Amino acid sequence: MHATIIAPLPQKLTMSFLLLLAFLSSLLLLLYTIMTIRKMKKKKSPSSTIPNWPLFGMLPSLLWNLPRLHEFVTDILKLNGGTFVFKGPSFTNLNFILTSDPINVHHIVTNNFSNYPKGPELKAIMAPFGDVLFNSDGDSWKTKKEIVLSLIKTAGFERLLMTTLRYKLADSLIPVLDHAAARNHHDDVVLDLQDVMKRFMFDLTCLLFLGIDPECLSTSFPRVPCAEAFDVLEEAIVYRHCVPKWVWKLQRWFHVGWEGRTIEAEECLNGFVEERIRVKMVEKQGKESSVNDDDDDDDNYDFLMKLIVETERLTGTCYSSKFVRDIVVSSMVAGRDTIAVALSWFFWLVATNPGVEDKILEELDRVVITQTGEKEVIFSSTEELNKMVYLHGAINETLRLYPSVPYEPKQSLKDDVLPSGHIVGRNARVLVSIYSMGRMEDVWGKDWMEFRPERWVAARFEGNDICNNDNKKINIIHVPSYKFAAFMAGPRSCSGRKIAYTQMKTIISCVLRMYKIDVVGDHPVVPLPSIMMFMRHGLKVRISSRTPVSTTTNVVNSILPVDSVE
């Protein structure tokens, strides 16, 4: 056998050949691009609203519009009847179907629920948080959800929530706002209210689910690594949505860039949560006999202890520390930033709509008179909170315009056709834009852009109860959850909706009655393209007090244990 010997081309000739090849390919690409643009101009098809570039698909337009992502998506959806097929670059798997059409949403999240799990793509993207509820499917999701529901839908948890909330208001939020208001008399003090709310909610969720107070919110605004780790993990998820999988996988492999920071954040959060679980296990072993099913009714409801016991009961034998960790982190993810961002948008909308603020204050004045005839500042009973109908409408209106979770991702199992006629292939990624859903004229009318709590209040409202958990009362107008989707709809809808209203109403009523919030004049308030509806530049405000110092001191003293008051 003779090996074929190919004479090497002279180096110069090779270079010229390569240059010619590159020139011809660029020419072909240019011709193809021009033809595509012409075709797109001629054809008035739905996809003509975003140029679909050879090789790069629609990604360039998406990147160009990234700073105003939610508005961009809304514009596209409006131009395309509520549903749009986004084509990513051909070398990635960034294709997805975007929809804000309520009928499609109903189909995806309720009627054909079993065909639309979260899917493996999201599981990989959200992995830094662990196997949390939000990226779990099938039996794993069912078990976690069952456990979470059995723990939060109890009288014991409701009591824990109210006492912890009152305690944290008195212990940190009121002192911080008071401090800012007092200093505002002398200096010009500007506070980032979004940061305040995030810190407050982190402390609150840690107290509720881990039984520990990291004290993120105090007048010194300390740096708290585990709270910062949470932020990094949220940012990592956005990052992973935007770059091809192989890029972040490679970065993770080498511990560099975003992924390097993500690994550190994961270690920090896990260390914090796992240490609490370990301590609780030791505590449990110490008092094994005293933990029983009746503890629901005692005044010292312990979420973490209950979770460990419940997990042991369900799994039959020994609890899995990883499983307990996943449930705790799920609960923290669910309850922390969802409320913090909703409150930030609420305070901004109310501060910039003084008419609405007046009506809320009037309602709060009417709602509660204590047995001694004095008006309370921190409301505590469900009856009181249920009477805040107009406030309820204002919260709904906030969540319609600025839903805390702007997108709901799904991935199809089998081929399907949406009610709008769009074809969904197997394994296709589907993205419900909750943000756009609140801005559709056909659903909300011509004044969809107005912040109008009245939209939610039934005409026959006479000033008493609002609909309670079983939706029997009618003072708040009911909008089906596939239209008002801030809490999502179907089997995966929010399990903490009632808790969320309780928290928001308690915090808002206390803050609004005690303080006047003025947004700094030239402060830009715009959403950040993220998995949560954060404000890109925070919410810069000035605070002034509405109540005399003596009232504040009385409120704080009446709630805090005697030895903790200076």
Ligand code: HEM
């Ligand atoms: C303004 C506040 C809140 C909003 C806007 C909100 C919104 C949502 C949304 C959109 C989902 C669906 C997410 C998904 O499918 O991935 C969800 C799920 C969930 N939420 Fe909320 N949420 C809020 C507060 C809370 C609170 C305070 C809790 C409880 C502590 C909670 C517990 C849950 C749970 C357990 C789920 C998972 C449901 C499942 O996967 O089956 N949420 N929430």
